[in-house]
Amino acid sequence: MQNEKVAVVTGSTSGIGLGIAKELAKQGCNVVLNARKQSAETDQLCNEIKKESGVNVMFGAADMSSADQISKMMAEVDKKFGRIDIVVNNAGIQHVAHIEDFPNDKWDQVVSTNLSSAFHTTKAVIRGMKDRKWGRIVNISSAHGLVASPFKSAYVAAKHGMVGLTKVTALELAEFGITCNAVCPGYVYTPLVEKQIDDQAKSHGIPRENVIKDIMLVHQFTKRFVEVDEVAKLTAFLCSDAAGSITGAAIPIEGGWVAN
Numbered sequence: 412m413q414n415e416k417v418a419v420v421t422g423s424t425s426g427i428g429l430g431i432a433k434e435l436a437k438q439g440c441n442v443v444l445n446a447r448k449q450s451a452e453t454d455q456l457c458n459e460i461k462k463e464s465g466v467n468v469m470f471g472a473a474d475m476s477s478a479d480q481i482s483k484m485m486a487e488v489d490k491k492f493g494r495i496d497i498v499v500n501n502a503g504i505q506h507v508a509h510i511e512d513f514p515n516d517k518w519d520q521v522v523s524t525n526l527s528s529a530f531h532t533t534k535a536v537i538r539g540m541k542d543r544k545w546g547r548i549v550n551i552s553s554a555h556g557l558v559a560s561p562f563k564s565a566y567v568a569a570k571h572g573m574v575g576l577t578k579v580t581a582l583e584l585a586e587f588g589i590t591c592n593a594v595c596p597g598y599v600y601t602p603l604v605e606k607q608i609d610d611q612a613k614s615h616g617i618p619r620e621n622v623i624k625d626i627m628l629v630h631q632f633t634k635r636f637v638e639v640d641e642v643a644k645l646t647a648f649l650c651s652d653a654a655g656s657i658t659g660a661a662i663p664i665e666g667g668w669v670a671n
């Protein structure tokens with residue numbers, strides 16, 4: 412159990428991030444849910460997790476593409492709980508286009524949300540983690556942090572960058588009881604993937620079923636989507652004491668995709 416620990420999970424009001432926040436709460440962590448803005452829906456999610464797990468739940472509003480908003484949110488969390496023990500960098504977006512047509516602003520948005528955000532949250536927690544000689548940083552990268560696919564230049568670059576950031580963070584902090592690892596999921600059925608199914612169906616001019624079978628799951632040898640719960644449980648393990656010697660790793664959870 413992780414009683415008293417405080418975990419910030421970015422982009423955690425849907426999909427994988429929400430699954431991770433719920434799992435960490437189940438393990439006894441106080442959790443901070445994050446999205447751009449607080450709303451009736453985010454209040455309800457916080458209350459649900461509080462009720463289910465009996466932990467403290469805080470909402471941290473921040474647009475994760477903004478360094479200023481991230482540093483403000485992290486300072487608010489530190490003020491409320493007096494510590495941040497675990498950070499899961501999960502917020503992410505996708506944009507699919509040929510490089511020659513890729514809008515510059517989309518490139519900037521994907522790189523700042525998916526990669527620079529992890530640098531800013533990590534920078535904000537290191538001193539406290541070093542003082543307490545314990546910390547866990549998990550970067551939710553992707554199978555696309557290890558291999559490429561066409562039309563996803565910004566996403567693949569950002570997710571590969573995240574694996575690089577993970578390794579540097581791990582080496583710098585290894586002697587302080589702080590680990591940093593990347594989790595690299597294959598396709599997990601979430602709102603982000605739902606949007607990609609439609610985008611790809613349009614760009615390839617094929618039905619949705621074919622996008623799923625012939626594009627998304629073609630390299631996933633299990634021939635099924637990865638479950639949110641599978642990613643959440645792997646992440647929670649990496650955040651536990653038992654994972655203290657795992658650091659700098661980029662761990663695939665992708666049904667065999669990168670083994671091929």
Ligand code: NAD
Nearest residue numbers: 422424425426427474475476501502503553598599601603
């Ligand atoms: P999702 O769209 O359900 O969740 C992404 C979350 O990030 C959302 O809660 C969204 O509100 C939040 N977010 C996006 N931009 C933000 C911003 N600027 N500020 C604050 N929050 C922001 O998607 P998901 O599939 O759960 O993806 C979660 C992470 O997992 C992403 O980093 C994604 O790249 C990664 N991932 C997903 C898959 C997959 O197949 N679903 C596979 C590999 C990696």
